Amino acid sequence: MSSSEGPQEPATARLPALVSASLGVLALLAALAAGHLVAGFISSNASPYLAVGNGAIDLTPVGLKDFAVRTFGTYDKLVLLLSMAVVMALVSAAAGLASRRSAVPGAVVIGLFGVVGIVAVAARPDLSGVAVLAPVASLLAGVAVFLWLHGKLRASRVESSDGPSRRSVLFAGAGVVVGAGVAGAAGQALAGTRDAASSRANVGALVPARTAPAIPADADFAKLGTPPFLTPNKDFYRVDTALSVPQLRTEDWSLRVHGMVEDERTFSYADIRDRPLVERTITMTCVSNEVGGPYVSTANFVGVDLADLLTEAGVRPGAEQLFSTSVDGWTAGTPVAAALDRGRGAMLAIGMNGEPLPVEHGFPARLVVPGLYGYVSATKWVVDLEITTWAARRAYWLDRNWAEQAPIKTQSRIDFPKGFETVPAGKVRLGGIAWAQHTGIDRVEVRLDRGPWQEAMLSKEVNLDTWRMWWHELEVPQGTHQVFCRAVDKTGYVQTEDRAGTVPDGATGWHTLSFSAK
Ligand SMILES: Nc1nc2c(c(=O)[nH]1)N[C@H]1C(S)=C(S)[C@@H](COP(=O)(O)O)O[C@H]1N2
Ligand SMILES: [Mo]
Numbered sequence: 168m169s170s171s172e173g174p175q176e177p178a179t180a181r182l183p184a185l186v187s188a189s190l191g192v193l194a195l196l197a198a199l200a201a202g203h204l205v206a207g208f209i210s211s212n213a214s215p216y217l218a219v220g221n222g223a224i225d226l227t228p229v230g231l232k233d234f235a236v237r238t239f240g241t242y243d244k245l246v247l248l249l250s251m252a253v254v255m256a257l258v259s260a261a262a263g264l265a266s267r268r269s270a271v272p273g274a275v276v277i278g279l280f281g282v283v284g285i286v287a288v289a290a291r292p293d294l295s296g297v298a299v300l301a302p303v304a305s306l307l308a309g310v311a312v313f314l315w316l317h318g319k320l321r322a323s324r325v326e327s328s329d330g331p332s333r334r335s336v337l338f339a340g341a342g343v344v345v346g347a348g349v350a351g352a353a354g355q356a357l358a359g360t361r362d363a364a365s366s367r368a369n370v371g372a373l374v375p376a377r378t379a380p381a382i383p384a385d386a387d388f389a390k391l392g393t394p395p396f397l398t399p400n401k402d403f404y405r406v407d408t409a410l411s412v413p414q415l416r417t418e419d420w421s422l423r424v425h426g427m428v429e430d431e432r433t434f435s436y437a438d439i440r441d442r443p444l445v446e447r448t449i450t451m452t453c454v455s456n457e458v459g460g461p462y463v464s465t466a467n468f469v470g471v472d473l474a475d476l477l478t479e480a481g482v483r484p485g486a487e488q489l490f491s492t493s494v495d496g497w498t499a500g501t502p503v504a505a506a507l508d509r510g511r512g513a514m515l516a517i518g519m520n521g522e523p524l525p526v527e528h529g530f531p532a533r534l535v536v537p538g539l540y541g542y543v544s545a546t547k548w549v550v551d552l553e554i555t556t557w558a559a560r561r562a563y564w565l566d567r568n569w570a571e572q573a574p575i576k577t578q579s580r581i582d583f584p585k586g587f588e589t590v591p592a593g594k595v596r597l598g599g600i601a602w603a604q605h606t607g608i609d610r611v612e613v614r615l616d617r618g619p620w621q622e623a624m625l626s627k628e629v630n631l632d633t634w635r636m637w638w639h640e641l642e643v644p645q646g647t648h649q650v651f652c653r654a655v656d657k658t659g660y661v662q663t664e665d666r667a668g669t670v671p672d673g674a675t676g677w678h679t680l681s682f683s684a685k
Contacts, residue, residue, distance in 0.1 A: 181267045182320060190316050191263025192256055193343045194277045198309025200347035200354070202284060206301040207357030210414055212291065213298035214354070215284030215305050217411040220248055221495075222287040224408055244410050255280065270317040274310050281306025292496035293413050293548075312343055358414075363526045366416035370531075373518040375469050376443035385627045386636070391598050392583035393636040396629065397448070398464035400525050406453045406462060406541060408563070412527050413495045413548045420531045422476075422515070426490070426554035429481030436531055439517060442471050447512055447537075450602055450634045452575050454540035455669045459580050459678040463602060465633055468535050469518030474507050476515060482507065482554055490553040490560040491534055491546040499546045500562035500571065501536055503554060511537055511605060512632070515549070537632035538605030540573040540673060570672035577603035577662050578675075579611055579637070579654035584682045592645045592684035598623070598638030599678075603656035607631040613639045614651045623652070631657075643684045651679045 182190075199216055206214040212221075224247065262276035284302030288294060319339055322330035331339075359365070387396040398404075417436040424432040446469045453462035477489070482503060489501040506513045513536040517524055524530040529547025536544035542564045553560065557571060565571055579601035584590055601611045607628065612620040623639035641650075653662040666676035 182317075182324070184264060184267065186320065187267045188260040188263040189340070190266065190313060190320070191259035191261070191273050191277070193316060193340055194263075194273070194309045194313035195255060195259035195280070196347040197312035197343050198277060198280060198305040200350040201308030202301045202305035203354035204350040204357075205304040205354070206298075207354035207361070209298050209301060209361075210294060211355075211358035211362060212411050212414060213288055213294055213301040214358075214411075215281075215288060215302040216248075216251070218287035218291055218302070219284055220244075220251055221408075221410040222290060223247060223251070224410055247410065266313075266317060270314055273317065274313050277309040277313050278306055281309055293415075293494040316340065316343070361414070361416075363412075363414045363416060363530050366418070367523050367526060367530050370417065370440075370523040373440065373444060373469050373523060375446040375518075377445045379446040379448045379467050380629075382448070382629060383627045386629050387626055388598055388636045388638050391596060391638050393598055393600055393626075393638070394464075394582070396465060396626075396633075396636070397520060398466060400466070400520050400522065400528070403464040403466060403519075403525075403528065404451075404453065404462045405527055406455065407527075407547060408497055409495055413493065414526070415494055415531055415548055415550075417531045420550065422532065422550060422552065424476060424480040424552045424554075426552075427483040427486040427556075428477075428554050429483065430479075432476070432480045434476065436517075439471055439515065439532065442475075444469050444471065444518070445512075445514070446518075447514060447535075447632070448629055449514075449535055449537050449632050450604055451535065451541055451545060452578075452602065452604070454542050454569065454573055454673045456578075456674065457669060458578070458666070458674050458676045459680075460674075463580075463600070463634065466519050467521070468514055468516040470514040470516035470532070470535075472509070473513040473515050473534065473536070474509050477503075477507060477552075477554070480554075485556070486554045487556045488554075488560060490555050490562065491549050492551040492553070493529075493546050493548040494550045495548060497546065498560075498562040499534070499543055500557070500560065500565070501534070501539065501544045502572070505536055505539060505544075513537070513544075538575055540575055542569060543571075543573045568670050573672045575602070575604045576673045576675060577601075577606065577608075577654050577656040577660055578678075579652045579662060580678050581613075581650060581652050581680055584680075586680035587682060589683045589685060590643075592643055594640050595643040595682075595684060596638055596640050597650055597652075598636065599652060600634045600636055601625075601652075601654040602634040603654060603660075604632045606660075607657040608635045609655045609657045609659070611635075611637040611652060611654050613641070614653075615641050615643065616648055616650075620653075645685050647681060647683045649679055649681050651677045653677050 202215040262273040266273035389395045450465040456462035489506045533547040582599040611623040623637040626636035
């Protein structure tokens with residue numbers, strides 16, 4: 168007697184749960200791989216998986232985003248991608264499970280995934296209309312594979328029929344896995360040939376007509392433990408909202424200057440690189456750098472004066488804001504006055520530390536404005552400059568609680584000893600960095616426990632827009648100690664002790680750490 172009270176059904180009517188669930192996952196795999204393959208012909212960013220992830224970043228509420236950054240640090244994007252993969256696999260498995268009798272629920276869910284991908288890709292401002300072919304391929308491949316495997320499996324379970332053997336179904340499943348692997352890899356390889364990296368490799372040397380003064384040997388105390396004066400490109404901090412780096416080739420890039428100007432202009436990459444290039448040494452800082460944080464780096468940027476480009480277009484009276492837009496739709500608002508101020512030296516940069524801009528730092532071109540936090544000035548992959556007012560346009564981070572005006576705050580950081588390090592008692596060296604871009608550092612002071620402030624040794628000043636390194640030797644008795652540092656800038660302003668968080672316009676407070684001497 169069967170435990171079921173209902174009418175007896177043939178054993179073949181329902182697929183086993185595990186098999187059914189794996190059908191969903193296989194279909195998902197096929198969908199993702201097909202999308203990735205087609206994206207290879209268009210742009211790696213057309214791959215639906217990445218597009219959905221990027222869309223999720225933009226839709227994430229501010230609070231959750233802050234939480235993610237605090238919890239996962241710079242790995243938040245990787246965490247997002249991995250959790251997305253897990254969620255998608257679970258939903259697909261559930262869709263498969265729901266299809267033990269009929270293929271309809273699974274096919275619908277897999278199809279919906281495709282629709283989400285289509286919406287996400289269509290919403291990306293850096294992609295053309297053909298890019299939706301990638302998620303369309305995902306949708307078709309996912310649904311087709313699901314229906315195909317489902318049909319094959321059901322047929323194989325009809326006993327004493329001439330349907331496919333279970334073995335052949337297993338082969339079909341394995342074939343989907345292998346096919347997905349091959350298609351995915353091919354998409355990856357194809358996208359590589361269309362990527363910005365291959366365009367960047369063809370740029371050649373960018374020789375500035377005016378080079379930056381050579382960095383003197385005593386500009387850093389790297390031997391003691393400060394960062395090197397120039398940050399190698401691979402170590403330069405990176406902050407952006409792009410889950411996948413925008414892929415722009417020089418031949419596809421142009422910069423439009425418009426809005427409150429006499430003469431709208433559009434510059435090609437050749438237009439920019441054929442101008443006399445200037446090189447400037449500039450320290451960039453992110454507003455979301457906590458006191459003591461890592462988001463500060465220095466490079467030799469090569470490019471043209473932003474003021475030249477704007478002046479040629481002819482800025483009209485009443486203009487307040489330089490509203491810049493990147494190819495991925497991110498925006499920043501810079502005071503027009505700062506962009507036009509020749510003494511400040513705002514740049515449209517195409518080179519960094521003797522190379523074309525690295526792709527993740529904005530290739531082919533970005534803005535760099537000394538003295539302003541990156542989110543109000545440093546648009547990477549920049550393609551559009553609109554001269555406007557503050558009222559007319561609101562940049563990306565302004566709607567997420569950050570301030571409209573954001574000059575970099577005078578700050579300093581202790582790099583050695585490390586927090587909670589144990590050092591021999593007696594003479595202890597500590598050191599680090601200080602910055603007050605566009606103002607200049609006058610001195611750095613350090614304090615051991617409740618002792619008096621003592622003036623540290625400063626590195627040679629390179630220019631007012633760059634960081635300075637400092638070190639000091641303290642007489643330290645045995646025990647646990649706390650050290651503090653504070654910078655004094657050239658206006659006489661003493662870095663405040665008042666702790667403020669990064670929102671809305673940059674963190675304040677003294678950096679401090681504890682260490683032991685024995
Ligand atoms: N397109 C784009 N440009 C951007 C951003 C971004 O998210 N997208 N982030 C800005 C921020 S907040 C900072 S601090 C700098 C960081 O530049 P880097 O990554 O080259 O250090 O880039 C700015 N330019
Ligand atoms: Mo930033």
